[in-house]
Amino acid sequence: MSRIVRFHRIGGPEVLQFDDIDVSAPQAGEVQIRMRAIGLNRAEVMYRSGEYVHPPRFPATLGYEGSGVVEAVGSGVSGFAVGDAVSVVPAFSLLDYGMYGELVKAPAHAVVKNPAGLSFEQAAATWMMYGTAWGALIELGGLKQGEAVLIGAASSSVGLAAIEIANAVGAVPIALTRSDKKRDALLRAGAKHVIASGGPALTKQVLELTGGTGARIAFDPVGGPESAHQLGALAQHGTYFQYGTLDMRDLSVPAMDLLGRRLTVRGYQIFEITLDAARLERAKRFITEGLASGALKPAIDRTFPFDRIADAHRYMESGEQVGKIVVTV
Template structure:
């Protein structure tokens, strides 16, 4: 039996329970991983509360798609992995099928990467989802390159911080936005060229000022909702407004007609459907991230660490939204 976080109904953090569950052996194409640290993501809070892009199919339900640990057993038709190897689990499956909020978890082998040297379990649980998300959308799909400008909302999130460094690595200029002036110095230290405090400044006007009226080639937005009207005004002709999250929880309009039908591209992007589901994209993304880590251009940013027994408190902290970087939950064995 292994201690596993499950929930039997939709709701807030208090619905989470730690229960003893039989794990079993990995099947064909699967690995059994001893989980040492778990990276928390906003998607898990949305899934738990019934507000995610995918609904819970049955209860009790599991959570978690990102973790660091060690391979304990290898299923049939799996190559490239052996017991004892340190690995990272990446978002590449449905939480209706697997979950890593546990002492041990069975996961598909295609959702596992070897842990880069220099990363312990905590930092190993904080690196893959943010950088794969930023790289997959902005570089693979968007084609971001040197000289481009990218506006980043929710810039103090783990994905936002990874996007700042990803932009810097390809020679683009990252403009960070935040609601709180208290986060401005941290975002500048992380590499943002400028920080726009949305409660105090007009985002579009400031972006146009910083780009000599051109606008940004990319806006990378985690919020969505009615605010996309203002963000669209900051997009350069032919540029792209990426929506990779929906933190606002409100309907999201297409603002092109309101703005007089500019050459505006607006699309959604999810790491699980466009990056980790494509073996070649994932191979390139993993190499991009690994080389960035080894060269010092990239680094995991961990805001706070909780223990598995504190999973409810960890989810409350996640929902409060005050963190800068990743929230990680460690698992004692």
């Protein structure tokens, strides 16, 4: 028997409950993992609240990523052995798998060995944030040395990962935040500039910082009417990636900016990367090499014990964190 966190109705953190279930042996193509740490993600809060891209199927499991030790492997699985320290990459549907548990199963394609010296907590804080940022900025966006990138909600785990990845390729990360109180933390995290204002002032500051050129990419999980001011700050042929919906209102897309500078506005999810075998391998290589070299250092804001996972969800909803929230098992 294993304790698994599930929910039987949508709602706030209070709907999360511990269920004792019998975790079956791994099937073909699966790996069974004894979890040591779980990384929390905004998508899981939205799924629990009934605001995700698909509704839950009850009783619903949760959790896109975590790290632990291989307990067993199914038939046809190679490259993993019992006792290996591994992490889980978000490369599956929450309708099929969930990582909030003491003992879980994951598809083998979504499992990766931990680099030497990486703690379970750091490993659990790795793949959603770096995979999401790498996919948009590098794989799809082609961000290059010297180009500016606007990073919305920059104090989030994905935002901090985007700052590191931009620096790794010699680009110029411009961090966007709602509050000036996070400015120093973002500068310490590697942001070249921090903008805490919105509206037309944001557009003006970006153009001043880039000598009138504008940013090549906007990487934003917020959206809503404020998106107009990021679009106004993009360079010719710039791209706006929306990868979240912290503001549920529709984007505001100024037609003359769109046409005059031939901008691209697109939705983006990490699954564009992790469900494509070739892209996933490139992501694994870039991120693993970055972790090994020290260019990428997972930022953990706070850890919670497994028994307080509902409190961890409440903390995520507060928006106070700078970095990843991790639950230890």
